[in-house]
Amino acid sequence: MRGEAKWRKKHTKNWRILRLRKKFLSGKLRVGDHIAESSIANELNISRTPVRRAIARLEAEQLVEIKVNRGATVIESSMSLNHFISLLEMVEMLTIQTITKMENKRLPFYDAPFREKLTQLVEYSNKRQDEKYVKALFDYLFEFVRLMQNSYANRWIQVIESDFDLKAQKEIKVLPLLLANETNHELGEILTALTESNYEAAKTKVKDIINKFIVQTFR
Known part of the structure; x- marks a missing residue:
């Protein structure tokens, strides 16, 4: 009973x-x-x-x-294209601010942990493990922005991930998968640029990734 x-x-x-x-x-x-x-x-x-x-x-x-x-x-229960673009712009801003702080403070950059995460991303995309890939991509982004040592920025990444997970419709959720190979390549280029202290090149690569997502959004 x-x-x-x-x-x-x-x-x-x-x-x-x-x-x-x-x-x-x-x-x-x-x-x-x-x-x-x-x-x-x-x-x-x-x-x-x-x-x-x-x-x-x-x-x-x-x-x-x-x-x-x-x-x-x-509140809005599904993600509009404009809302998704706003999230992409926020990701770009937070990532570039992280790189800028590294540049201004001359912070040492250890790429090994990110190389390991990138290897995992490539593995997930090759095996078409879609959910694991998206989760690992947000984990990569969160760990990178943590280098800025700003709790507000960390919280924003969590909000963006939650928004994407709960509100993004199918046509939006497939975008990271459609661009997986290009994203993985650009992330590798960013890591190389940062290890060489080529901050401007790293920022340009970040903008390239976001721009590709925006273009793909409206196709």
Whole structure:
């Protein structure tokens, strides 16, 4: 009996979340709409506490945004092309800022860890292990930007990865895979430039990669 009660509790919670998610997908709740806990609770005939928990779960899935004293608001649940371009531009800015700090501070660059990550990227792309490749690509990017020693920059990379994972549609998610060979080559060129302290060449290569993604986005 205890196991059955636990099962019912778990699936009742999931049911509430599914009901709310269905409202997003059906268009009943649109971007910018405010979510009133009391209205949802009345509609589902439950207390406000489980509604609040369900909304918190949807915030984790980046379907809503919760602000203090303002409640929850529906946010964009799928990634538009313009939003994706903005993320690419953010990646370019953070990467170039990292290189600029290395240049200004004359920080030593040890390419061995990144060569290992690059070898892994090549292996994943050759074996068509798509999910592993994308995950490894973000890991490479995160570790590189960490060289800037800026927690704000690190957080942005995590936000970009989460946005891509949760909101990007199929035609956007395939872009890293379509450009895998070119990306791997350019990353190798960037590592070579940095080991030679050729910072301008490294920045140019970063811009080349981002530009290729932007061009491919609109094909």
